[in-house]
Amino acid sequence: MGKIVFIDFDGTIADRGVIPPQHVEAVREARRRGHRIVLCTGRPRSLVTDQDRALFDGMVGAAGGYIEVDGQVLSDRRFPAALGARVVSILDAHDVAYILEAPDAVHARPSTPARIASLMHVDRDEASTGRTGLDILGALQVADDLKAVSFSKVACFDADLPMADVASRLPAEVGFLPSSLATLGERAGELHLAEVNKSVGMRLVAEHFGVDEADVVAIGDGYNDLEMLQEAATAVVIEGAPEPVLATADLVVPPPERSGLVDAFARLGLTG
Structure with missing residues (x-):
C-alpha cells in the first residue's frame, strides 16, 4: 500500500x-x-x-x-446548540464580522458581506465567480438572527477588539486560532470546538x-x-x-x- x-x-x-x-x-x-x-x-x-x-x-x-x-x-461535529448561541451573542456584542460555517452552507448577518469585501479590497461581483479566493461572498446565506444556526466553525474578519481578547470572553469549550489571512491582522481569527x-x-x-x-x-x-x-x-x-x-x-x-x-x-x- x-x-x-x-x-x-x-x-x-x-x-x-x-x-x-x-x-x-x-x-x-x-x-x-x-x-x-x-x-x-x-x-x-x-x-x-x-x-x-x-x-x-x-x-x-x-x-x-x-x-x-x-x-x-x-x-x-457541530457546536452544541446552547454553546453556538452563546458564541453568536458574544460575537454580536463585539461587532464582529463573522461567518458561521457548516457543511451545507455558510451564514452571516446582512452587514457582513460588505464588510468582508471592504476588508479584502475586492469587488463583490467578481468575488462571486469563485476565481479570486473570495468565493465565500457568493456563497453566503444572510439572516438577522443567527442564534439557531447549526455550524462547525467560525471565521472572524473584524471586531471592536483584537480577536484574542474576544475569544478570552468565550466559554472554555471554544478554541481560537489567528486568521490564516495574515493581512487581516489581530482583529481576525478562527473559532472552533477546542477538542477538534x-x-x-x-x-x-x-x-x-x-x-x-x-x-x-x-x-x-x-x-x-x-x-x-x-x-x-x-x-x-x-x-x-x-x-x-x-x-x-x-x-x-x-x-x-x-x-x-x-x-x-x-x-x-x-x-x-
Missing part, C-alpha cells in the same frame, strides 16, 4: 482559491501510483467545489470537524484506509495545520509559513504560485 497525504487547501494546494493545473496533475499522478491524497482544510464542505472535491480520495473539512470519504460521512483539529480527522481517515502511521504525510502552511503536521510521519511546510509551523517541517517547498506541490511530490517519491 502507498502513502496517504493530507493537503491543506488555501496557500498550499490552491493559489487564491484556485488549484493550479500543475497541482491537479501531480495529485492525479500520485493517485495513479497507488497513493491516497486527502484534502485537509479549514474550509467547510460548502466552500469546496464538487470539481475540487473529486480530485481527492476524501476530505477532512472544517479543520477536522467534518470527514467525508467515498461519499460517506464519517464525522460531522485537523489531526483528529487525519487519524480517522488513515484508520479508515488502513494506512500505517509511518506512511502518513501532511502538507500545510498555517496555524490550523500545526496538529496535522505534528501528527504526520513526514511534515511538509510551505515557504513563508509562520515560524511555529516551519519548526515542524521535514521538508520546505515553494508556495502554490510556484508549483510547490509538484516539488514536494517528486521529492517524496509520490510521482517518480
Whole structure:
C-alpha cells in the first residue's frame, strides 16, 4: 500500500482559491501510483467545489470537524446548540464580522458581506465567480438572527477588539486560532470546538484506509495545520509559513504560485 497525504487547501494546494493545473496533475499522478491524497482544510464542505472535491480520495473539512470519504460521512461535529448561541451573542456584542460555517452552507448577518469585501479590497461581483479566493461572498446565506444556526466553525474578519481578547470572553469549550489571512491582522481569527483539529480527522481517515502511521504525510502552511503536521510521519511546510509551523517541517517547498506541490511530490517519491 502507498502513502496517504493530507493537503491543506488555501496557500498550499490552491493559489487564491484556485488549484493550479500543475497541482491537479501531480495529485492525479500520485493517485495513479497507488497513493491516497486527502484534502485537509479549514474550509467547510460548502466552500469546496464538487470539481475540487473529486480530485481527492476524501476530505477532512472544517479543520477536522467534518470527514467525508467515498461519499460517506464519517464525522460531522457541530457546536452544541446552547454553546453556538452563546458564541453568536458574544460575537454580536463585539461587532464582529463573522461567518458561521457548516457543511451545507455558510451564514452571516446582512452587514457582513460588505464588510468582508471592504476588508479584502475586492469587488463583490467578481468575488462571486469563485476565481479570486473570495468565493465565500457568493456563497453566503444572510439572516438577522443567527442564534439557531447549526455550524462547525467560525471565521472572524473584524471586531471592536483584537480577536484574542474576544475569544478570552468565550466559554472554555471554544478554541481560537489567528486568521490564516495574515493581512487581516489581530482583529481576525478562527473559532472552533477546542477538542477538534485537523489531526483528529487525519487519524480517522488513515484508520479508515488502513494506512500505517509511518506512511502518513501532511502538507500545510498555517496555524490550523500545526496538529496535522505534528501528527504526520513526514511534515511538509510551505515557504513563508509562520515560524511555529516551519519548526515542524521535514521538508520546505515553494508556495502554490510556484508549483510547490509538484516539488514536494517528486521529492517524496509520490510521482517518480
